[in-house]
Amino acid sequence: MMAKVMTVEHDQFTVLDVAVMFAQDQLVENLIECFPPEYKDFSSALYNAAKGGRIRMVMALVDKVDAEPESVALAFSAAVSGAPMQKEVISYLARRTTSAPHYSSLTTLIKTGHLDIALYLAHRYAELATSKDRENRSPLEYLVKMNYFLSGAKLNFWERFIYKCIPLCLVDTSFDNSNDMKMTRAKRFKTLIWNFGTIPAPFIKRIGESKLRHECSIEFANLALTKMKTHMETPELLQLLTLHIVLHATCSGIYEIVKLCIKHFPELMWDKNFTKELIKEVVNGRHVELFRLVNAHNTIPYLIDNIWTVEGLLV
Incomplete structure (x- = not known):
């Protein structure tokens, strides 16, 4: 299993790498269980799983590389750039990473509308809110450019009515590092209610997600301005x-x-x-x-x- 079974140009791949590339979730989980405890070289498999947006693979692999925090950070960057719409994978890796992500990852999160994840990272790593890219642009500039605020939303009468009626606690996916299992189960239960309850009316889910983005945008802007004062x-x-x-x-x-x-x-x-x-x-x-x-x-x-x-x- 650890032997290199395939070579592409100068890169060599194991059975696990091949299974990840072909999106074989169950096979990857089975292979991981067969590896001896001393084997730790799961970084490339995790990177490819994250880039492909495969949540089952990522969850199975990430514990195997906990001793290598840079591997989780690289996997997070790969998920943001390679699978930007796979929010479940991105949010999971955002919780597990222990180092500040690259500035480009933050701006990609803003561009793709994952403001709750961007806000979580900005709270956790203070330098992100005031960082700048090569063109000297700040995250706040990207936030203004994307215009996720309520004042920029084009809602009709009924959409505004629904907007006011949706409780943000059902939509909110705010991050926490709580070890309280009751709290975790309660959040999962609320998420299930929201997901299943909005299946017959996807426009309600869209409005609710917009409301979450509006609230996170204001909080992110307020945080960025506060950090700018001191930095x-x-x-x-x-x-x-x-x-x-x-x-x-x-x-x-x-x-x-x-x-x-x-x-x-x-x-x-x-x-x-x-x-x-x-x-x-x-x-x-x-x-x-x-x-x-x-x-x-x-x-x-x-x-x-x-x-x-x-x-x-x-x-």
Whole structure:
């Protein structure tokens, strides 16, 4: 079983590797039981199982590599990049990893809408919330770009009614490391109720998942802004907010982001030029709630009146 039975280019594979590649869940579980206790080379099998999004294989293999935490981290990255829609695999590996994932994994989680997993990792590894990619973009910028907030949702009357009626506790898959088996069983029971209850009406499940994303987006943005206060210099931070986050959020009508930024950094509204640009974007976009918010925090007397007249926005 440990012998290399297949060679592709310069890579050699065991029977276990071949079984993983051909998605033979039961065979993989049986093979794992046959390996001697001293055998520990399961890293490549775990990586391929995670990349293929095979939850049974991953659960069977991950305990075998616990002594090698980097193997679990690599498997998590493989699942995020190779099987981004297999949330069960990604969430399981996110719980089991013991090191901060790569920044690209966090941005992929945001792009694919797995905000609860991204939030869990950001809470667990504080540096993730303020990290930047090669193009100097922060996770908050990606969050604004994707616009998972309620203010950006296009819900009709009935969808809004259903949205308000769905209890978030049924949808919420928040992570915890509790060893309390009763709590674990209760969460599984709630998940079963939600999954089976929404089979006849998949649109209810879609609305519920949107509600979870909305709540996680706000919490992630609040966490990121809080971490930015302690990890970034004020001039650099204000420049990031004014140029890449607040104005972009205003153009998209994302009320929640603008409100949080002004709450955390009221000094944003002390800059006359920025405030002028902000009000222009609000008025041009006809964002009523944003106009009320910005008007309530405007610290420059008569600025709005001047913009309405000088910029010709009264027409």
